[in-house]
Amino acid sequence: MQKSLAMVVLLAASCGVNAASDGDLAAIRAQIDEMKKSYEQRIAALEQKLAQAEKQAAAAPEKPAVPDVVAPPAARTTSGASGFNPEVSLILQGQYKNMKDVAARSISGFVPAGGHNHAAGTIEGINKRGFSVEHTELVLAANIDPYWRGQAILAVLDGTAEVEEAWFQSLAIGHGVGLKGGRMRSGIGYLNEQHPHMWDFADAPLMYQAMFGEHASYAQDGLQFKWLAPTPVFLEFGAEAGRGANFPGTDRNRNGIGAGALFVHLGGDVGASNEWRAGVSYLKTKASGRQALFEDINGVEAAGAFSGDSTTWLADFVWKWAPNGNPKYQNFKFQTEYFQRREKGDLTCSDDEGVGNACDPLADGSSVTSRYRTRQSGWYAQGVFQFAPQWRAGLRYEQLDSGTRDFGANAANLTIDSHRPKKVSAMVDYSWSEFSRVRLQIAQDKSMLGLTDNQLTLQYVMSLGAHGAHKF
Numbered sequence: 001m002q003k004s005l006a007m008v009v010l011l012a013a014s015c016g017v018n019a020a021s022d023g024d025l026a027a028i029r030a031q032i033d034e035m036k037k038s039y040e041q042r043i044a045a046l047e048q049k050l051a052q053a054e055k056q057a058a059a060a061p062e063k064p065a066v067p068d069v070v071a072p073p074a075a076r077t078t079s080g081a082s083g084f085n086p087e088v089s090l091i092l093q094g095q096y097k098n099m100k101d102v103a104a105r106s107i108s109g110f111v112p113a114g115g116h117n118h119a120a121g122t123i124e125g126i127n128k129r130g131f132s133v134e135h136t137e138l139v140l141a142a143n144i145d146p147y148w149r150g151q152a153i154l155a156v157l158d159g160t161a162e163v164e165e166a167w168f169q170s171l172a173i174g175h176g177v178g179l180k181g182g183r184m185r186s187g188i189g190y191l192n193e194q195h196p197h198m199w200d201f202a203d204a205p206l207m208y209q210a211m212f213g214e215h216a217s218y219a220q221d222g223l224q225f226k227w228l229a230p231t232p233v234f235l236e237f238g239a240e241a242g243r244g245a246n247f248p249g250t251d252r253n254r255n256g257i258g259a260g261a262l263f264v265h266l267g268g269d270v271g272a273s274n275e276w277r278a279g280v281s282y283l284k285t286k287a288s289g290r291q292a293l294f295e296d297i298n299g300v301e302a303a304g305a306f307s308g309d310s311t312t313w314l315a316d317f318v319w320k321w322a323p324n325g326n327p328k329y330q331n332f333k334f335q336t337e338y339f340q341r342r343e344k345g346d347l348t349c350s351d352d353e354g355v356g357n358a359c360d361p362l363a364d365g366s367s368v369t370s371r372y373r374t375r376q377s378g379w380y381a382q383g384v385f386q387f388a389p390q391w392r393a394g395l396r397y398e399q400l401d402s403g404t405r406d407f408g409a410n411a412a413n414l415t416i417d418s419h420r421p422k423k424v425s426a427m428v429d430y431s432w433s434e435f436s437r438v439r440l441q442i443a444q445d446k447s448m449l450g451l452t453d454n455q456l457t458l459q460y461v462m463s464l465g466a467h468g469a470h471k472f
Helices: 002-059 073-078 206-212 408-412
Strands: 087-098 130-133 136-145 148-157 160-170 177-185 219-228 234-242 259-270 274-295 301-321 331-350 368-388 391-406 422-433 436-446 453-465
Touching (some): 206 331, 206 391, 274 331, 331 408, 368 408
Antiparallel strands (some): 087 130, 087 136, 136 148, 177 219, 259 274, 274 301, 368 391, 436 453
8 A cells, every 4th residue: 555655656746847847848949939030030130231231332433443552651640631630738827925015026135137127026926916817828739740749838928928938859860869949948957847837836946036037947049959878777968059048148149159058867766666866957158238236335226237158057856756656645756956156247337227326426327347256056955745646745945145246346336235045935735636736835935135024825727638747
């Protein structure tokens, strides 16, 4: 009896398994049939498109054969209006400045670069308080062809426009040789080639203002030659020859070279996190009747005109640190520069304003010309630390030395103010990206004799369009 029941149970179980297997097989077969129908429809649609394309190709007229000739590189890059596709950028800068109202603001003990500039002082805009817009720079740059590159920088301010830079540069001379021609910022020093939107502080160091005046950089029309030596470390030599029309020289409108410069830069890496660069530079230019304002022995304004040679030596050093060479989250940069300038020639002292100064004791329009010798120097040091991806803080200290000045016979007519201008600045800035930055800076300025000026500057720098990488 028990054996019979067991047989019945086994038979029932086997029937159930067979029934389930038949259902699964039927479902699989149905899925395969649906897939076949779907693929057949898609294949039919593609075959129909192919047939239509073949009919259109057969109906179209045949094109004449074109020889397989490759156009020369210059033709490919310059033919047609579409061949010019420059990199365009616009730099917007402005600030709010709170400082003392000082008439004819200058750097005591140093010949001003502004000549007879009674309204704005020796350096244009240096005494501008409150809200103001700084130079708006339009930058156009592109490869001219595989052999040359060009760039132009136009600066606009309060209805006036000027060409700050307009140069061409070689791309394919080879052997580490580079050639640049046109109007350019000189390669001397470290900060000189940088435009204001690249500065780490809201203003240029005092030494650059004393050396070069209004724009705090030396630029000229001429030629620049560079050679990058094939050495394990970075070693670059440079030479420049140009018109020499800008301060400390003057435009003499003559054939030949008005100014020359030499420089050498050396650099390298220290481990994976550190890199450095050092340099020495030399600038020689000439002045003819370079105007400046002095005070006579009675404190009355006197005009001076210098004609002679101006020689400037510069030394610079930069050290950068970033963890494992990645500056995105944290980095630190230390930079310092030193200059010494010597000038020798003749100084003509006169009473151009007719105020009756000591340079014209007879009040008959006469003047006194005598020898003129100076030796002046200065330096600055600054550090900037990026402590978070968008935040930086920095500190800068700077000091100049008016040095020695020999007025010759004019020493009896002109006063000599010996002074060591000083300034200390602290800043913090925030950058939403590499294109937008706002900066707060406070400074104590002792660049004028007998005056301490506590200053506050709130600045913005915005870059639109193409934005090339900054130099080291």
